[in-house]
Amino acid sequence: MPPLPEAAAARLSALGNQMRTLSDTFVGYPCSQDFSYPEIIPLLGYAINNVGDPFGESIYRENTFALEREVVAFFQQHLRAPAEQTWGYMTSGGTEGNLYGLYLAREIHPDGIIYYSEHTHYSAAKLVRVLGARSIMIRGQDNGEIDYEDLRETIRIHRDAPPIILANIGTTMHGAVDNLTTIRAMLKDMAISRSYIHADAALSGMLLPWVDDPQPFGFDAGVDSIAVSGHKFIGSPMPCGVVLAGRRHVDRVARSVEYVGCMDTTIAGSRNAVTPVILWSAIQRWGADGFRERMGRCLEMADYAIAAFARHGIKAWRHPNSITVVFPRPRDSVIRNWQIAPSGDIAHIITMPHVTRTMIDRVVAETAGLTQQQP
C-alpha cells in the first residue's frame, strides 16, 4: 500500500489532538470513554466480516462469530433472556436493533399499530416510516415516562389492531423507564391476546442489570425483543449494539428468507467483526462484578452532580437507577462547550464512567454563570 502523504498524516494527527481536547468536555452523551482495546489492533490487518447469522456456519471464515456468540450469551444472561428461547446478534447500533425488533413485530402483526411516546428517541418516527407501519405517538409525562392513560385510551379505540409497544427502557432525554408491568397489565385488562413489546434499552439495558432494585426491563418482564447499545455503558470507539428477540419470532422471518435460498436472519449482511471483539474484551476485563461496581460509581457521580447544581440554586434531578442528570436548559455557549444535547427547556449531563468531579464542577459553574470559559 502506498504511504500516507505527509499532509494527510498531519491532518490525522491534528484530528487526534482535536479529539483529545474534545474528550475533556464530553459530558452530554451516553457514551463511555474510559476504554482502551489494544488487543484489537492485530485483527485490523484482515478483511474480517461477520456476514450473516452468528449461530450459523459461514463459508466466509474470517469472522469472529465465536466471540459474538459469547457476547450474545452475556446479554441473554443479564437481560434475563432464556438462551434456548431467544436469539440475538450484534448490530451496528441502536437503530438497527430497534429496526429489527419493529420489523419482527410488523411481520407477526402486519395489521398492528406501533405505539410510542413522544419522549422516544427521534429515530422511531423514521423506523416506522421505513417499515411503512401504522403508528400513533402517545403523550409523554413530564418525568419522561409514557402517559399510561393516553396509551390505554388510544389502544382501547383501536382494539381491532394488535398493539406493538415500543417501550423505552431509559428515554434519551430523561433516562425514564416505561413501566412494563403497568403496560402488560393494561393489555391483559383489555383482553388483548395479540401484542408485541419491543424495548429500546439503548443505555439502561446495560445499567439496570447492575443495580439492586431495577425497574422491570428484560425478558422476565415480558418483552418480545430488546435492543441495547454496546458503545454506551460498555464503551467502544465505534457504535455497536446487541439485539435479542424471541426465537419463535426470528424463525418466522428466517423461514421465509429460506424460501429465497438462504438463512439471512440479520438486517445487515456484512457486519462489523471488530466490535464483537471489543465487547467480548470488555466483558472479559470487567465481568459482571466490575460492571456493577462501575455502575455504582456512575450513580454516585450523578448524585454529586445534582448536589453541585443544588448548591448554585439550580434544580437538577434523575430517575431511580438512571445516570442522566436533567437540569434546565443552559445558555448556548454551555451547550456548545460541553457537547450537551438540549430538548426544549431541558438539558442533561450523563455521568458516564469517564466523567469526573472536576468536569461536573466546571459545567455547573458555567451553567450558573460564574465563568465564561471556552474550553
Add this chain to the structure above:
Amino acid sequence: MPPLPEAAAARLSALGNQMRTLSDTFVGYPCSQDFSYPEIIPLLGYAINNVGDPFGESIYRENTFALEREVVAFFQQHLRAPAEQTWGYMTSGGTEGNLYGLYLAREIHPDGIIYYSEHTHYSAAKLVRVLGARSIMIRGQDNGEIDYEDLRETIRIHRDAPPIILANIGTTMHGAVDNLTTIRAMLKDMAISRSYIHADAALSGMLLPWVDDPQPFGFDAGVDSIAVSGHKFIGSPMPCGVVLAGRRHVDRVARSVEYVGCMDTTIAGSRNAVTPVILWSAIQRWGADGFRERMGRCLEMADYAIAAFARHGIKAWRHPNSITVVFPRPRDSVIRNWQIAPSGDIAHIITMPHVTRTMIDRVVAETAGLTQQQP
C-alpha cells in the same frame, strides 16, 4: 480499565493467528486484504461517532464529518454525480445503502413496484420485505444480466404502477452489469414518466471508474441513487460503504423528519466514525491514478486465472471490466478450503488485489483434482 485476563489474551492471539492462516486462502469474496491503516489507532481511544447528517453541524463534536464529506466528494466525482444535485453519507455497508435507496424510491412512489433480477444479491428480498413494498423478481440471463424482455413485459403488464428498478452494477455471482441504457430506453419507449433506478454497485461501483471503457454505471447513466461498498475494492478491516442519492429525493425524506424536530437524513443514527478515516486514508494513499493501476493488475490476474483454468480444460470466464472469474462448481473440499461461495452449478474466485498467482495456481490445481491439499 482492568487488564485483559491472560486466558482471554491467549484466545485473541490464537484468533489473530487463525486469521493470518485463513488470509492465505481468501480468494472467494470481493474484499481486498492488502491494507494497513496504522493511522487509525490513535483515534480508537475516543468515543467518536458520526451521528446524523455529515453535512450538518453536530453538537456531538467528536466526529470525523470533515473526512466523511471528502470521501463522499470523491465518490461523487467518480460516480459522475453532480455535487450540487446529489448528497451522500457513509453506511455500515451495502445493505444499508440499498435499503436507503429503496426507501427513498418507495417514499417517492408509494404505489411503485420494485423490480430486480433473480441474480440480485440475496438481501434484496429481505429489504423489500422490511419496506413492505410490492416487488417482482425478474428472470436473469445465464450471463448474470437481467432478462430485458422479461423486465419489459412485466413492467408493461403493470404500467399503472411506477417501476422502481434495482439494477445490478456487478452481480454477486457473475459480476454482471445490468444495461442502464437499455433499461432507460425501455422506460422511455413505454412512455413511463414516473420511475426510479437504484443501482447496487457494491463491488463494480469502485471498479468501473478505473477502466477505459466502462459500461454505463453512474449518475450520468440516469441512476437516482447508488450504493457502493468501501470494504470491497478499497479495502477495510470492517464493512462500510457510501450511498449517493439525488438531493431532491433526500430532501423529501429530510423534510418530513424535520416535522418531528430534527434533520435525520441517514438510516443509522449513531454511525461509525473510524471507517470514514479508513476510506479517506486509502484515497489519500492511492489516489485515482493508484486505483486505476491497481484495477489494471486485478484484471490481469483475472485473465491469468482464466488461462490457468483453461490449461486444465476447465472453462472459466469473466464479464468485461469484471474481476469475478466464474467457473463450474468444484467439489466441497475446494469450496471449504478456499472460502468460495458457490451458487447452484457455478462458483467464482475474485481476483482482488491481494490474490496472487500462487494462490490461483493452487485453487486451479485443487479444482482440477491434481491435489488434495488441506490448507
